[in-house]
Amino acid sequence: MTDSELKVQMTKSPASARRALFDEYCNYVYAVVINKLRNCGTREDMEECVSDVFADVFRSLDSLEPRNEDLKGFIGVVAKRRAIDSYRKLSKNANMTLSIDDDDFNKLSSSENVVANTERSEQNALLIQKVRELGEPDSTIIIQQFYYNRSSSEIAKAISMTTAAVHKRSKRAREKLKLMLAEVGISL
Amino acid sequence: MKDNRNIFDNMDDNSVGTISDYFPVLTDKEKDRIFLMSEKKLNKNISEQSIENDDVVEIENYSRPVWHRYLGMAAAFVIAVIGIGGGGYLMHSMKKTAPEKNNSEIVTESATTVTQVTSTNATVSTTTTTNNNVETVTSIVTIFTDIPNTDIATENNSDQYNNTSVLTETTTTPISQDTGENNNDEDLSAIADEILEQYPEIVKIEMGTYYSDKTDAIKFKYQFDNNEITYYHIDPNIFPDMDSLKSFYHTMVTPSSNDLTLFGPEYTSDELPEGSMFDDLKLYRYITYDGKLYGSQDASDISKFNTWSQEPAVINNVIYDGDEAIEFTALKSHTMFNYETSSLGMVSIEFRLEKDRSTGKWMISSYHYAN
Structure with missing residues (x-):
């Protein structure tokens, strides 16, 4: 959805335009948020943060300059900022110490960081490719279990399988993934 | 693999985008819950802002000149007369030029475009219907004339207008046999539905049954x-x-x-x-x-494919080579029997289909669950 398309929808019905925007980007925002809060927040914290992101986005809609651009970039930036804020709050509440290796501290990119980030991006892309090559339902099980922190019973419900079946498939899929990654030089 | 929980930590932006595209996770219930929270926060923020700005709130009455209303009504009347007259003329012409009815298969497609002309407060809605190679264009002109005399700035201004007159105009023109862009999705959906009939066979092979x-x-x-x-x-x-x-x-x-x-x-x-x-x-x-x-055999997989949903496959991400579609994704739901709960569940699967350039045959290149 572009900002121009959204503006047109907003003139007809702001409420349904907000819902359409939410439906299109909620999974993306959730993925951005969980990427940051996976190790410090609960499911409720993440949902709270996602709702904050969309409240921010909805508030900014009137002030958006029409450029006919995809809104994904803008929403992604809002989501990352909100997720970092939440991460700081949650870490503070939990008396966690922020490491200087954290992304939040990499404000100035040195050439080493650029190289390291590029390598990380390539490795991530390879990881996702190999997960997808596992085939279904294994790839969904792995992503839901390890990226989204979903329990076996939640995954079982989502893909209409038994919890035991999900557990067993996950175990085998992990072994398979380990081998596939080893073949391309990534060790776990 | 205890450390596996860390392999997805701190993914880069592109990877996060890919994961959300291929592995959407939120259920309808979760979406509704989060959306409601967002709306509540938005409304709360708006009401807080209005309280904070109490000292500057001032409603200024604006009186629109009376002749504006009469001018609007007159304009609406003129357009209505032209539309009805034109419509009658075109209906008459259509009778003369309409092809004879035959027993061939009837193909019907519809496309609706809505153009809102804000400066004149009029909405033109055009519906195109194709039936037996005859394209019928129906235009509906909606005029908004009853604009309140007092304008108070609110976020939702769509309710300020009331429709006062509706005009329909119909034109009929023959079209060529060539399939337009709107036909493509229907064609690809039919292709996908045909290919996906093979999915249970694929599952049998992949599950070893x-x-x-x-x-x-x-x-x-x-x-x-x-x-x-x-x-x-x-x-x-x-x-x-x-x-x-x-x-x-x-x-x-x-x-x-x-x-x-x-x-x-x-x-x-x-x-x-x-x-x-x-x-x-x-x-x-x-x-x-x-x-x-x-x-x-995958003995652990005791949930089985049941039947495809009657809804046609939803086509997305079409990639063209010139005018020819060579790749697309098809989203289709099917029921699965869950032996643990003795109930039927519904799952959606997104398939990527690619055209084999040498044989011209469509094949499944990958598929994944899309909840």
Whole structure:
């Protein structure tokens, strides 16, 4: 959805335009948020943060300059900022110490960081490719279990399988993934 | 693999985007809940802002000149007269030019475009209907005239207008046989629905439940979990060897690295006696043992494909080479029987379909659950 398309929808019905925007980007925002809060927040914290992101986005809609651009970039930036804020709050509440290796501290990119980030991006892309090559339902099980922190019973419900079946498939899929990654030089 | 929980930590932006595209996770219930929270926060913020700005709130009455209303009504009347007259004329012309009805298959398609002209407070809605190669264009002009005399700035201003007159205009013109862009999705949806009929066969092969003979089985141990793994002899009348199975599979699915774990190597009883530890790290679905084809079943997968939804596949991400579609995704739901809960569940699967450039045949290149 572009900002121009959204503006047109907003003139007809702001409420349904907000819902359409939410439906299109909620999974993306959730993925951005969980990427940051996976190790410090609960499911409720993440949902709270996602709702904050969309409240921010909805508030900014009137002030958006029409450029006919995809809104994904803008929403992604809002989501990352909100997720970092939440991460700081949650870490503070939990008396966690922020490491200087954290992304939040990499404000100035040195050439080493650029190289390291590029390598990380390539490795991530390879990881996702190999997960997808596992085939279904294994790839969904792995992503839901390890990226989204979903329990076996939640995954079982989502893909209409038994919890035991999900557990067993996950175990085998992990072994398979380990081998596939080893073949391309990534060790776990 | 205890450390596996860390492999997805701090993914880069592109990877996060890819994950959300291919593996959407939020259920409808979760979406509704989060959306409601967002709306509440938005409303709370708006009401807080209005309280904070109490000292500057001032409603200024604006009186629109009375003649504006009469001018609007007159304009609406003129447009209505022209529309009705034009419509009548075109209806008359249509009768003269309409092709004779025949018994050929009727193809109907509709496309609606809505253009809102804010400066004149009029909305033009155009509906195009194609029936037996005759394109009918119906235009609905909605005029907003009853604009309140007092304008108070609110976020939702769509309710300020009331429709006062509606005008329809119909034109009829013959069109060519060429399929337009709107036809493409329907064509691709039909292609997808046809290809996806093969999906249960693909699942049978991937799950190893394909025509196996339960009386002829060999057992090994799998070194990772020390579990017993059983391979059943595949009915040689259906698939005499690995190549025939592989060829059949690849009439539906494009070759991928998935093949590496589906179609295993050849063993003999001398090098791998029954009951011994499976020496390969990969857990093959099919192996050749002493010249015979064997397959292992996924006993843990007790939820089965039931039936496809009656809804046509939803087509997205179409990639064209010139005018020709060569790749697209098709989203389709099917029911699955869950033996644990003894109930039918509904799952959606997104398939990527690619056209084989040499044979012109559509094939499934990958698929994943899309909740």
